[in-house]
Amino acid sequence: MNTPRPPLNIGSVERDTGLGKDTLRAWERRYGFPTPDRDEHGERLYPAEQVDRLRLIKRLIDLGYRPGKLVGAGEEELALLGAQSMPVAATTDGEEIAPQKAAPLIERVLGELREHDLPALQQTLSQALLREGLQRFVIDTVGPLNIAVGEAWMRGEIEVFEEHLYTEQITTLLRQALAGLAPSGQPPRVLLTTVPDELHTLGLLMVQALLALEGASCIPLGTQLPLFDLRQAAIAHRADIVALSFSAAFPTRQLQPLVGKLRELLPPEVELWIGGGGCTRLRPLAGLRILPTLEGALSALEEWRQRR
Amino acid sequence: MNTPRPPLNIGSVERDTGLGKDTLRAWERRYGFPTPDRDEHGERLYPAEQVDRLRLIKRLIDLGYRPGKLVGAGEEELALLGAQSMPVAATTDGEEIAPQKAAPLIERVLGELREHDLPALQQTLSQALLREGLQRFVIDTVGPLNIAVGEAWMRGEIEVFEEHLYTEQITTLLRQALAGLAPSGQPPRVLLTTVPDELHTLGLLMVQALLALEGASCIPLGTQLPLFDLRQAAIAHRADIVALSFSAAFPTRQLQPLVGKLRELLPPEVELWIGGGGCTRLRPLAGLRILPTLEGALSALEEWRQRR
DNA sequence: TGTTCATTTTGTCCTGTACAAAGCGAGGTG
């Protein structure tokens, strides 16, 4: 049953973990981890277990931990993951203190994921959607579910492919709901996308659902739109708002300059809204609206409308 | 109107073009292109026009041209793009010789894209879907449309963001159609996904539509599933078939070894089907089914059923 | 017309070095 997993070269590890080649080599030099073998030609070969650990470390770093502590240490990370509350939690206010409202549903979804019961999962989710309505479903259920699934993975309770299955089902469900909404044609016109290297589709879809439900005209442009093309798109579609999503995994290094550059690029009358797990690391900036929570998007929309 | 576009550093260029840092530096060394400026600290700054050209070169390489010819040369690429027929065209047989059957529709779609008329585009596409039926729509319309849109971009007739808009609309439409299909519960059970670094969602969705329409049980796992997790998923879901999609952009270098490794990893009774623009570069292999065309997926399904 | 072999092309990996921006903590000030 348990095929010995083949080791990966540095390029594959970069793709699998999201850690750059340079970073991987730097960690090895500085912290003594990872410790890849070498093939006959002197190239690094990372054992699968070390790649697993790298993936975990990456997620913990995205949560706010420092590499020096994680990469150097051994096994006491296990303690850290048990403590699921991330140090970043105290961001703005204590607004995210109601995570276990949907606790029974969460347990049910996790169970169905572990059992690979796709029909049951689909039914559970669409029942929840119908029961709660799209807005409450997105805010109260999908949000906490996403977090719970991520944490369950970190605790080793579910596998990567089960997480993928979850994401895919939510995506399908949201797109289906979205398709049922007739285009309103009303303002504001909102452009939704992500920048290159950012694949955080789900968050974007959640925002789109909320905004479309309130009658905004959403223009989804998929993911990974280069900055300057985003400017062109905003002008061409006469957008009132450009909404971007950054996952927590987006490199902090590039976040601030990138958003600054984009703000300069966009016409000043176009608003720029940023959401997703990565946006808490952003410093305030004129003409920039930071939306750490989903409710934030709704109130931002309301404000926009009052302003007109 | 025309803001001077800011130059990009090497990391941004990597993300925007898909060309690795090492490759970018190697081209500069070998072919004398690109010729980035340097910032005050000696780091490369690529002018936006050179990034455009790099994007174009990348697409032409994906089509089968050699870097040495493209990167070294200057401006006569313009001639090449005019000749839209790629050298790889003569792959298996002359089966792809009916591209302009949908010509009027293609022109209409391109026009609506250029005018950013989202409602019209949506209507055109869903009318076509209803008129032709899902199967013919996917095979006869979406396939050629994808090619036409890509070529129009290369000719400079449409912008990147217009291409993104197109992709997004097709995705929405296909997912919507797919949602309308009740799960059949019938064999075969097909796992659909892509490997890390491969984002070619659309092709996967097209195959899913065709297979689901014929009553197969499709289990979509999104994109970028690591190899070993794919194995686990296949076992957990008791899959009969694993279907992967590779775009033409996938690095040839890694394609063959990766597929070989995967074939070893998967249980022998699970079939492995590979489709997408990248699969023509694959050499045949035992237990591997290469599907260069969409029709191929259908006949493969039929064969599978007869075998049982 | 098709197959084999030598040569060129090309992407990727290596080592070792360097530096700036972000994070952290000490110390001073209201």
Add this chain to the structure above:
DNA sequence: CACCTCGCTTTGTACAGGACAAAATGAACA
């Protein structure tokens, strides 16, 4: 005691230049 400033440490990313193997090409040959 809270808050701000400043210097030190951490950390990601960039550079050069060399190396090599797999893929593509074209020439020689059957």
